[in-house]
Amino acid sequence: MGDGIPLADFTRLLAGEVQAECLCQGEPGRRVVGLTVEEPVEGWISPGEAAVTDRAGLDAAFLKSLAAAGCPAVIWRTSPERSPGEAPDLAADLGLGLLRVPSGTPLRRILAVLSDREGLLRRSHRAVREMLEGAGEWSPEEAAERISRLLGRDVVVEDAVGRLVASGGESSLRELLEGEDLRASRPSTVDETHRDRRDRYARLPDGFLSVPVERWRVAGRELFWIPLGSASPAGYLWVDCEEEPLGTGDVITLYWARRVLEGALGRERIRLETELGMRGDLIDDLITGHYGSVDLLLQRALYLGADLSRGALAVIVDIDDFARYLERRRLKEPAVQELKRRLADAVRLQARQLFPGFLLGPRSDNVILFLPPSQEVPPEALPERALELSGRVQRYVRGLLPDLTVSVGVGRYREDPAELPEAYSEAEMALRIGHRIKGPSSVSTFEETGTYKLLFRVLQENPGELESFYAETVESAVRYDLRYGTELVHTLLSYLRNDASTSRTASELFTHRHTIRYRLERVRELTGLDVDKSEDRERLALGIKAMQLLGRAPERPSSLADR
Incomplete structure (x- = not known):
């Protein structure tokens, strides 16, 4: 055994080999030169040897005899449920280490700590x-x-x-x-x-x-x-x-x-980041239309594993209120870049489970995908599969980064590769409209935007015109709700959604139909538009959509106060 090893080292070794529990550390610098099992004979233990015992309890007389013999530590083989009583305190007073190992631990496992260095x-x-x-x-x-x-x-x-x-x-x-x-x-x-x-x-x-x-x-x-x-x-x-x-x-x-x-x-990460850079460059060129010829675009995409010759559907995964998130978390630039990389990896992981080939690239605070059709996913299945991907990504991101949410915009499938920039524009419009109307964690498709996309173009090109239209239609009702805590706008929205049916609106809002009629009459008095007239009803419907795009919708009050 030579000069042995320090008791502190022996304790750690025994913890690693047989899950020993240290009840008393003893004198860490004392050296353990060997082991011996307790026997009913004189001189069974020599100075520097650790004692192994199976006793039911450790009394003061036994521990004192070991300390007097120069024993550095006691290894007690017993059940972990058995209470050591006062033994740890007694051992500490005597300068003894006290280690508990599971009963039935073979002696060779304990010896291996000393013999197999x-x-x-x-x-x-x-x-x-x-x-x-x-x-x-x-x-x-x-x-x-x-x-x-x-x-x-x-x-x-x-x-x-x-x-x-x-x-x-x-x-x-x-x-x-x-x-x-x-x-x-x-x-x-x-x-x-x-x-x-x-x-x-x-x-x-x-x-x-x-x-x-x-x-x-x-x-x-x-x-x-x-x-x-x-x-x-x-x-x-x-x-x-x-x-x-x-x-x-x-x-x-x-x-x-x-x-x-x-x-x-680390090397794999460098490889992926290099590939992401190439993909990001191609995505930038694609959505801006600066890719040269269509043949060159297809060659670059094919090199990255995406066959866009039959067109594709575009999807954008966007971090909600990213600037506010960064302000709240106060992340430094390396952490910001790591966050973006993790989001891109998360989207890629989920996309791989649903699509055999796709083009993905990070851009600013979002991730852009072009999902081409394949033998496994024909063109008609692309929209449904894209929505499934959206749900998977949102769930995965919630698990990966619990305080972060993402919204998703889904464009239409474009068969002609030359129209892929338009496919991206449609996904971007669906994303922005969906976020304005539904808020964070939205999933929106271009097809469901309906007349919203017409109003959105007005907002982009001439926001003053949309403001004027909003003022001419529902603004007065919105202000009334904000002032008095009523639900005129919410009732109007439900009424229009239920095809101008008072009874279905009353059922949806759990309100008497006379109350519904009263609120709609208040809308007429405030706006000058009558829901019973088809032309006025259309103007009110467009006014509500303008309100949503402008972000002016009043919050629902916690208690009703119809006036």
Whole structure:
């Protein structure tokens, strides 16, 4: 055993090897030179040896005898439910370390902490040699396979935005993560998941290597993952520990695995950012119409994996009130760019599950997609599939960035590639109109904008004209609602939505139909427009749409006060 190792180091090693619990740290600098199991004979323990005992309780006389013999620590094999009583305080007074290990822990597992230091060093050297040779060229997939082989366990690599980018070993762990939708990069969607942290340590001659391990309990099974990197992880490594808990030797492998995977994910990120830059350039050229010939446009898109020869449908995913979000969070520029990259990665991840090929590019505070038809997704299925994508993206972003919301605009399918700039313009108009009318987290299509798009063009080209039309129609009713807390405008909107049916309006608003008629009469008195006349009714309907586009709609009062 040589000169042994410090008690503090021995304690950490034992915690990593057999999950020992330190009840009293003793004198950390004292050295442990060996182990011995309690026997009913004189001289069973020598100075510097740690005592291993299975006693039901540790009394003062026993602990004093160990301290007098020069014992640095006591290893108590017992159930974790058993109370240590006054033993920790007695041990502290005597300068003894007190460690509790599960009853039935084999002595060889405890001895391994002292006897296998040279073996750990050899394993570390082997891990370094096998994992670092050629590591600078490995992809995440190659690194995962090598790590799985060294550990003899299934592993899965998750990147910073929740993509399962690689796996090694059998596929059961990956299938479980996908089936339960578990990701280390975002809060778990499994209600019964509880998280707690534990550190495990491996002893090397030059000190300790520690690997942070987080444990999730899901449906009766323990899952372990390790962050790759420090403050802002480059990703996460999931490790299958179902059959056997992590041992000290495993931690050595994981220590080097973190560094190899961090490098591999970093190179993958650079590759993706370069590709995103190329995609962003193409998107900019496409939506501005500065792409040269259509043939050149198609070639550039095909190089990036998107066949636009049969046209495409445009989708825009936009961060709601991004300027206000940045002001509230006070993010610095690197964090802002990281946020945009994570959003682009999130949209790409969801799009890959629904479309075999597409063109995606980040631009300012949004992400733009062109979704072409394919054998799997024919032209007539594109709108429905785009709406499904919108819902998936919104749900995913809520899980990834809980305090951020996005709105989505969906254009019409354009069969001619030369009309793709118009496809983008339609998606942009649907996005802006939807956000004005529905507010944050809206999903809007160009087809459903109806007459809104005509009024929106007026707002863009001559906002004063739209203001005048609003003033001539419903502004007086809006001001009345704001002043008296009534619901004239809300009632008018419901009445028009229900095809001028008083009874259906009363049913929708849970109000007597006489009250509905009274409110509509007040609208006539204030605006000079009669809902019973078709021409006036059309003007009121357009006036309400102008009100919505201008953002002048009154909030509904908490209590009604019809006047």
